[in-house]
Amino acid sequence: MTVQTERQDSRPAEVRGVDGGGGRPQRRAASRARTTALAPYLLLLPALAATLLLLGWPLVKNGLLSFQNLNMRQLIQRLTEWNGLDNYAEVLSSSDFWRVTVRSVLFTGANVVLIMILGTLVGLLLARLGKRMRLTLLIGLVLAWAMPPIAAVTVYKWLFAQRFGVVNWVLDQLGFHSMADHNWLATQFSTFAVVTLLIVWQSIPFVAINLYAATTTIPKELYEAASLDGAGAWKSFTSVTMPFLRPFLYATTFLEIIWVFKAFTQVFAINEGGPNRLTEILPVYAYIEGFGNQHFGMGSAIALLTIVILLALTAYYLRIVLKQEEDEL
Amino acid sequence: MKRKLIAAIGAAGMLVSVAACGSDDGKGSGADGFKGQTLTVWAMDGSTPDTWTKDVTAAFEKKTGAKVEFEVQQWNGIQQRLTTALSEENPPDVFEIGNTQTPAYAQTGGLAELEDLKKSIGADWTETLNEASVFDGKQYAAPWFAANRVVVYNKKVFKEAGVTGIPKTRAELFEAFDKIKAKGKAEPVYMPGQNWYFFDGLTIGTGADLVKKDGDKWVSNLADPKVGEAMEIYKKYASYSTAPKDKDEATPQQAEVFAKGKTGAFIGMGWEAATAIKANPKIEKDIGYFTIPGETADKPEGVFLGGSNLAIAAGSEKQELAKEFLKIALSDKFEGQLSKELGVIPNKESLQENLKGQPAGEAAAPAVASGGTTPLIPEWAAVENPPNPIKTYMTAVLNGKSHAAAAQQVEGEFNKRLAQKQ
Numbered sequence: 001m002t003v004q005t006e007r008q009d010s011r012p013a014e015v016r017g018v019d020g021g022g023g024r025p026q027r028r029a030a031s032r033a034r035t036t037a038l039a040p041y042l043l044l045l046p047a048l049a050a051t052l053l054l055l056g057w058p059l060v061k062n063g064l065l066s067f068q069n070l071n072m073r074q075l076i077q078r079l080t081e082w083n084g085l086d087n088y089a090e091v092l093s094s095s096d097f098w099r100v101t102v103r104s105v106l107f108t109g110a111n112v113v114l115i116m117i118l119g120t121l122v123g124l125l126l127a128r129l130g131k132r133m134r135l136t137l138l139i140g141l142v143l144a145w146a147m148p149p150i151a152a153v154t155v156y157k158w159l160f161a162q163r164f165g166v167v168n169w170v171l172d173q174l175g176f177h178s179m180a181d182h183n184w185l186a187t188q189f190s191t192f193a194v195v196t197l198l199i200v201w202q203s204i205p206f207v208a209i210n211l212y213a214a215t216t217t218i219p220k221e222l223y224e225a226a227s228l229d230g231a232g233a234w235k236s237f238t239s240v241t242m243p244f245l246r247p248f249l250y251a252t253t254f255l256e257i258i259w260v261f262k263a264f265t266q267v268f269a270i271n272e273g274g275p276n277r278l279t280e281i282l283p284v285y286a287y288i289e290g291f292g293n294q295h296f297g298m299g300s301a302i303a304l305l306t307i308v309i310l311l312a313l314t315a316y317y318l319r320i321v322l323k324q325e326e327d328e329l
Numbered sequence: 330m331k332r333k334l335i336a337a338i339g340a341a342g343m344l345v346s347v348a349a350c351g352s353d354d355g356k357g358s359g360a361d362g363f364k365g366q367t368l369t370v371w372a373m374d375g376s377t378p379d380t381w382t383k384d385v386t387a388a389f390e391k392k393t394g395a396k397v398e399f400e401v402q403q404w405n406g407i408q409q410r411l412t413t414a415l416s417e418e419n420p421p422d423v424f425e426i427g428n429t430q431t432p433a434y435a436q437t438g439g440l441a442e443l444e445d446l447k448k449s450i451g452a453d454w455t456e457t458l459n460e461a462s463v464f465d466g467k468q469y470a471a472p473w474f475a476a477n478r479v480v481v482y483n484k485k486v487f488k489e490a491g492v493t494g495i496p497k498t499r500a501e502l503f504e505a506f507d508k509i510k511a512k513g514k515a516e517p518v519y520m521p522g523q524n525w526y527f528f529d530g531l532t533i534g535t536g537a538d539l540v541k542k543d544g545d546k547w548v549s550n551l552a553d554p555k556v557g558e559a560m561e562i563y564k565k566y567a568s569y570s571t572a573p574k575d576k577d578e579a580t581p582q583q584a585e586v587f588a589k590g591k592t593g594a595f596i597g598m599g600w601e602a603a604t605a606i607k608a609n610p611k612i613e614k615d616i617g618y619f620t621i622p623g624e625t626a627d628k629p630e631g632v633f634l635g636g637s638n639l640a641i642a643a644g645s646e647k648q649e650l651a652k653e654f655l656k657i658a659l660s661d662k663f664e665g666q667l668s669k670e671l672g673v674i675p676n677k678e679s680l681q682e683n684l685k686g687q688p689a690g691e692a693a694a695p696a697v698a699s700g701g702t703t704p705l706i707p708e709w710a711a712v713e714n715p716p717n718p719i720k721t722y723m724t725a726v727l728n729g730k731s732h733a734a735a736a737q738q739v740e741g742e743f744n745k746r747l748a749q750k751q
Contacts, residue, residue: 071750076415292714
């Protein structure tokens with residue numbers, strides 16, 4: 001949300017800059033802010049406190065657990081057994097962990113690419129539609145976005161149920177009789193396919209609505225100017241629309257990577273990481289090792305490593321953001 | 330630090346309550362000594378039929394003056410819930426626990442030792458059922474009830490193939506399968522490649538151990554020729570079936586396959602028949618049961634004894650009251666009543682007559698004496714987490730690998746799981 005409002009501020013300024021006129025409103029805003037230096041910090045305080053309390057403290061606890069040998073026995077007898085880096089050494093040297101990591105990255109990549117492409121297309125469609133159709137589509141998108149994940153998973157499980165699922169029934173009716181009793185959750189690939197469909201479907205609305213919002217900030221005159229210069233539809237898309245959309249695309253891609261990477265709910269609820277633990281992604285793996293197999297210390301270590309990997313994945317975007325802020329200062 | 334503090338407060342609290350108990354009414358074990366107390370009992374879904382619960386509650390309240398509260402638990406996620414509950418200040422006083430899970434919990438120190446209870450009421454508990462309650466030579470739970478697999482068969486299919494009389498030996502059973510096969514109208518037996526608890530029973534029959542001690546740690550013993558022998562028997566069963574070699578009996582539910590009427594038999598729990606009847610009510614009159622026959626007519630096949638124990642939480646403040654409850658719940662009267670109401674195997678052989686009139690229970694009972702469980706070591710639980718390496722071994726053998734090669738293939742994974750930290 002904050003990202004959006006920032007952009008809307010800076011965008012026209014930059015465009016004016018390209019035009020050759022106008023000053024830099026940020027600089028004036030910054031000097032104003034300096035005069036009332038304390039106010040922003042006070043405003044930040046509640047959010048910071050909540051973050052520290054609800055995220056920071058559990059994270060510290062989790063960190064402490066990851067250096068302990070904490071299993072059923074230690075939990076029941078309330079023993080604290082520090083074991084240094086043993087958990088990390090064991091996790092990092094196990095082939096399972098790396099297999100799950102690679103799987104998580106591929107899974108996230110495939111989903112985010114699909115989400116971004118389809119979401120952008122739907123967003124652009126929204127911008128082009130007439131009022132009534134746009135409202136209809138928006139309502140549909142918001143409903144899909146608002147559906148609680150567990151409810152959505154349950155619906156998908158029904159859709160793809162082996163014996164009474166609508167999908168198999170339709171395929172059967174269409175002449176694919178071998179699909180009548182098809183078990184969609186029997187193999188790794190098809191389980192992932194169902195999960196991907198679900199996650200992409202759930203994530204498109206956010207991207208689409210965001211992108212649609214971005215297009216509303218583009219002044220109409222720019223398109224007129226572009227067409228006067230003889231730009232076709234593609235050219236005006238790449239040189240007018242895209243520059244406006246780019247920051248939004250960065251931001252939404254960044255958020256989608258985070259959301260898909262930690263999509264525990266959908267993956268676990270649909271088949272508990274099965275068949276044969278083949279659809280476990282990192283958060284599911286951490287849960288199954290930690291809670292399922294009751295190696296709480298080990299689970300904590302995997303969870304922390306998951307955060308590190310996620311940070312590495314999103315480092316590119318973070319760098320862009322940090323660099324931008326440096327430039328703006 | 331904080332944890333120590335909590336523990337200290339807990340310990341102090343316990344001392345206070347023990348002291349209170351002592352000063353209030355002498356020893357607290359007299360007829361009315363428990364008045365005002367409430368005992369919490371965790372029972373698994375389906376283990377405590379209504380009448381039994383009502384009768385036990387009445388008897389308990391009459392004898393001790395205390396109240397008892399049953400809390401029914403779902404199987405799903407029970408281990409996690411039990412671990413958490415046992416680590417808290419107020420654990421359930423008495424709880425039901427799966428027999429193969431008992432050693433792991435005994436090792437955690439969460440279960441109270443019950444040597445004296447075994448001495449007072451457990452002299453004639455069935456030996457094979459009690460084994461799971463003993464850890465490191467000491468009694469940590471009391472056997473409650475058990476269930477084991479039988480041959481569930483389609484009387485019509487057997488009759489049409491000319492099989493008269495119930496097979497008494499393994500050879501006779503295979504002869505019957507041969508006849509059904511020759512007739513060509515039905516699959517003689519439904520045996521998927523990974524009916525692992527049936528295979529576990531076969532290894533008990535051949536006297537094989539799945540794990541052995543190497544120094545101070547447990548390692549795989551799959552390479553033992555006796556395991557191979559059991560697998561040979563399994564392979565013979567599977568050769569009569571077209572079921573998938575890489576699936577277990579639950580995918581698809583074997584009873585639902587059987588319900589179609591094109592299957593001679595399957596090896597399963599008595600209650601699985603209900604699943605078949607639900608899928609196809611017409612099959613009910615054709616369903617029969619018999620004990621899985623062994624090498625000779627006098628000794629049935631080895632079976633896996635799935636069962637439940639009752640245990641007392643080490644952290645419970647009502648140890649004596651909890652023992653009183655066990656004495657009542659496990660008395661011949663109520664043990665027999667439970668067996669009758671649920672159709673499960675009671676904890677004493679002398680009580681097996683309660684199964685009369687329940688064909689599945691009657692078929693199951695003879696195998697109990699020669700039954701067994703999975704290895705009773707705390708490390709075992711990790712082995713059965715999917716993908717269970719023994720299931721992988723079974724599929725490999727059925728797909729043509731030799732016993733030795735298949736055992737070697739999974740030993741690394743097997744040993745890794747046995748070596749998991751406790």
